[in-house]
Amino acid sequence: MKQRITTAAIWLDSTKIFLAKRIGGGSVGGFWEFPGGKVRFMESPEAALKRELYEELGIVAEIGPCIYSGLFKNKDTQYRLLAFIVDSDSTPEKRGFHDAFEWIDVENIDEDMLVPSDRPILSAIREYLKNISK
Numbered sequence: 001m002k003q004r005i006t007t008a009a010i011w012l013d014s015t016k017i018f019l020a021k022r023i024g025g026g027s028v029g030g031f032w033e034f035p036g037g038k039v040r041f042m043e044s045p046e047a048a049l050k051r052e053l054y055e056e057l058g059i060v061a062e063i064g065p066c067i068y069s070g071l072f073k074n075k076d077t078q079y080r081l082l083a084f085i086v087d088s089d090s091t092p093e094k095r096g097f098h099d100a101f102e103w104i105d106v107e108n109i110d111e112d113m114l115v116p117s118d119r120p121i122l123s124a125i126r127e128y129l130k131n132i133s134k
């Protein structure tokens, strides 16, 4: 099976987290996601996430710690998904990848609204928020 590394951004503004709804089509169209994307050859995961956030949302982001690592499969590829805390002062814009944005408290995120790969990230976010509030 082919293997790829992919990334997701946990963009926090105090207790709220940024979610983007993927445009319809494909196996995950219409679901909400933590934005990000695939790492290219010889690219670091952090650089890939920074690039994807600029391409998909037009934001310049600082990439912080990785708080989640997990696996998922799509067709003939196994993906290693890494989720990073990110920070940005930019305002996101729609660039053809998403049709809605939302800032939402982690307690109010219904996991069924998320692309399946992103669902296990929710407990990692709760754990992270618990630890930084100590």
Ligand SMILES: Nc1nc2c([nH]c(=O)n2[C@H]2C[C@H](O)[C@@H](COP(=O)(O)OP(=O)(O)OP(=O)(O)O)O2)c(=O)[nH]1
Pocket (backbone or CB within 6 Å): 006, 025, 026, 027, 028, 029, 072, 073, 074, 075, 115, 116, 117, 118
């Ligand atoms: N099936 C699936 N794909 C996911 C999830 N999360 C996630 O980022 N993806 C990625 C993997 C694929 O690159 C893409 C969905 O695949 P697709 O059916 O729309 O298109 P595709 O296989 O042609 O993928 P691609 O060439 O565009 O990468 O989204 C998930 O939870 N399930």
